[in-house]
Structures are given as C-alpha cells and as structure tokens.
Amino acid sequence: MVAGAAAVHAHPMEGSNAGFVQSVDGPAPGPFLYLGAKHMVTGYDHLLFLVGVIFFLSRLKDVVLYVSLFTLGHSLTLLGGVLGGVSVNAYVIDAIIGLSVVYKGFENIGGFERVFKVKPNTKVAVLVFGLFHGLGLATKLQDFMVSENGVVTNILSFNAGVEIGQILALTGVVALLTIWRTRPSYLSYSFATNTALMVGGFLLAGIQMVGFVLFS
Amino acid sequence: MPELPTLPSRRKVLVSTGVALLTAAALLFGAILPAEYGIDPFGTGRLLGLLALGQAQPFGAEGGEYRVDSAELSLYPAEWVEYFYRLDEGSSMVFTWDATGPVTYNFHASPDGAPAGYAESFDAQDSEQGHGTYTAPFTGIHGWYWENVGTEEITLTLTTAGFYTSAEIGRARAAGYKDLTDIRGNPVPRVP
Numbered sequence A: 001m002v003a004g005a006a007a008v009h010a011h012p013m014e015g016s017n018a019g020f021v022q023s024v025d026g027p028a029p030g031p032f033l034y035l036g037a038k039h040m041v042t043g044y045d046h047l048l049f050l051v052g053v054i055f056f057l058s059r060l061k062d063v064v065l066y067v068s069l070f071t072l073g074h075s076l077t078l079l080g081g082v083l084g085g086v087s088v089n090a091y092v093i094d095a096i097i098g099l100s101v102v103y104k105g106f107e108n109i110g111g112f113e114r115v116f117k118v119k120p121n122t123k124v125a126v127l128v129f130g131l132f133h134g135l136g137l138a139t140k141l142q143d144f145m146v147s148e149n150g151v152v153t154n155i156l157s158f159n160a161g162v163e164i165g166q167i168l169a170l171t172g173v174v175a176l177l178t179i180w181r182t183r184p185s186y187l188s189y190s191f192a193t194n195t196a197l198m199v200g201g202f203l204l205a206g207i208q209m210v211g212f213v214l215f216s
Numbered sequence B: 001m002p003e004l005p006t007l008p009s010r011r012k013v014l015v016s017t018g019v020a021l022l023t024a025a026a027l028l029f030g031a032i033l034p035a036e037y038g039i040d041p042f043g044t045g046r047l048l049g050l051l052a053l054g055q056a057q058p059f060g061a062e063g064g065e066y067r068v069d070s071a072e073l074s075l076y077p078a079e080w081v082e083y084f085y086r087l088d089e090g091s092s093m094v095f096t097w098d099a100t101g102p103v104t105y106n107f108h109a110s111p112d113g114a115p116a117g118y119a120e121s122f123d124a125q126d127s128e129q130g131h132g133t134y135t136a137p138f139t140g141i142h143g144w145y146w147e148n149v150g151t152e153e154i155t156l157t158l159t160t161a162g163f164y165t166s167a168e169i170g171r172a173r174a175a176g177y178k179d180l181t182d183i184r185g186n187p188v189p190r191v192p
Helices: A015-024 A029-041 A044-054 A060-083 A090-108 A111-116 A122-144 A151-181 A185-215 B010-037 B044-048
Strands: B067-075 B080-087 B092-111 B120-135 B140-148 B154-162 B166-173
Touching (some): A029 A151, A044 A151, A044 A185, A122 A151, A151 A185, B010 B044, B067 B166, B080 B092, B140 B154
Antiparallel strands (some): B067 B154, B080 B166, B092 B120
C-alpha cells in the first residue's frame, strides 16, 4: 500500500562495480534511518492501527506499555524477516495490516464482548499484530536492499528510523487525543470514530486484495 | 484496557461494522478502482470523470536532439566496460542490448555536481539482454556497467534512440579499450 519504495534510491553495490559506486558501497545508516522514519510517518496503515491502540488509553504509562509491545512485535519480524530473507507477498501482508485496523476498531466499540461474548487479551493482540506489521516492514525494506554489504547496519538503521517516525507520529496523535478527551464530544463520537477506523481498515485491506488479484 | 462507559448494544456493533464494510466497499469499487486501475464495475468512474486519472498521459513532448546510436562491445571473461549517456532531467531513451553470453549489469546514473564516485543504481541483474525505456530523473550521466561473467569472449550489441546529447564508453577494464577519455573528458584509467 504505502509504496515506500521510491523509484530512485542509492544503494550499496558490490566489489567490482566499484569503479563507479564505491562511495555508496556498504553501510548507509543515514538513508536507511530516513527511509524507516518516512515509512512510519507516511504509513497511514501503521498510524491508523496506533490510533486504535491508544484511543482509550488515557494514562501515559499505558500508552508506553502498548506501544512498546507493538514495537517489540514489529522489531522482531523486521529484523528476523530481513536477516532470514523471509519475503512475504506484500499485498497479503498489507491486507492483514489493514484488517488489524479493523480488528482494533471493532475491539474498541466492544465488538468482541457484544457479538462473540469473548474478551481477547488486548496486550497479546497488539503484540501479534506488531509481528505482522514488522513483516510488512521487512518486505518493504528488502525492496531497498539489493546488496548484502552493510546489511546489519542498514537494517538496524531502518528499524531505528521506524521507531523515530513512530514517536514523531504518536506525539501528534497523543496530543490531539488528550485535548479531545477533555471535551464531551469525545465520548459521543468515540463510537463513530472507531467505526470510521474500521472503514479505513476495510478500505486498506480491500485495496491490497484487489492489488493481489491484479498484480500477483 | 479501559472501556466505554456503556458498551454499545450487540445490534449497534453489528450495524456499525456492516456500515463500515459497505462504506469501504462503496469507496473501493465506486471511486478507488476506477481512478487507480481503470476498473469501473458500477459506472461511477465514468459518471464522476475518474477514469481519466487512471490513464497514463499517452503523449509527451521532449526537447533536445533526437539521435540513434549503436555500439558493439567485446569482452573477454572477467572484463568489464561502462557505456554512458548524457541526459537532461526528464529526457528519455529507448534501449535494447543483447550479449552473446552471460553478463552481470548495472544501470546507474550520477547527477551533475555529485561527489566523485557517487551514483544511484536503478537496475542490477545477471542477464544476456535488456530492452526498455529510461527517463532521466536528474541531469547527469546515465548508463550501464557490463561485466562478462562467463568463460567465453562475448560481444554485446547495444542500440539506443532518444534525446541524449552524448553516448560513449565510460571506462573499462578490458584489453580492447585503450587511450579513451570518459564522458566528462578525463582520461580513462585503464585498470590492468
């Protein structure tokens, strides 16, 4: 969905091509840091999910806990996915990420209690969906990487960039939600907001499914 | 996990989930598919004039001089050569090349004013041929690196047509290329 892959990017190359590209051979922490942060800030699938996650978290402590679980999840699969060369179909993984947004919106309106009479563990859910989001990131990152030169540095830089981007984006979201929470409209519209979140999630998933049918 | 003060009823949850799904489907099939992919199942794309968005501009005018160039490059095993073009930003060319044996290639470009040795790579593979189009993302020199990765001498035949201002061998590590200057007019360092 989020085509983080720009058509143009510098990437490391191997020995004998050296002549021309030696200066970009190997680790390039700056560009990968930037790409990671950009992917997160401009990645509305990740952002919508995080909005869903922190929607009802009024205490900063909880925000930090849940976001840490999400971070743990996506870092595991991001690092493991790239280092292990795991490549999942980008449309499938992005569709799942879209559905994670739907899940969160549905959970927020009490869907699981009301419809299925169950109450899934929200911490486990955010961790598991973190794993899927990381797999999506790993798939995107492998688009940027052709060479194995400096792969560890580059992947760690990308991951660090993702976290920076996440903090930047969350700061804005938390600030807005905190202000909104003090107003009466917050509760009256929370149901509508989470329904809108589901619309967004269904839309993201649908676009990816169509992409899968058309291009895979 | 904090909860809503009063949990919505089961009916309300189901209705809102259904509404969400239908809204997303309506947007997807009604607007996004027509605009992005030219798929218009309900005719809404035509109605709203969205179909035009999905169509690439079929015609693009370019400045500069049109030229056609061909070259034959011979490489013994492990030898390599670069072939470069000078293109302005937005200028494009059509290319086709065929080698008589396996080569590893890399198409890369260096913007004017970039530090020495800096290049951005757009395509790198092992192949015996390449055909396509290229539109320069910036003004500078753009071209291929080919290396003979087989065990036989090969000949590579390259033909390009487009709006570039020069086409020549960049540098080489190959017996057949001596006393060359590169595309920027500097002597080509012969790598033994």
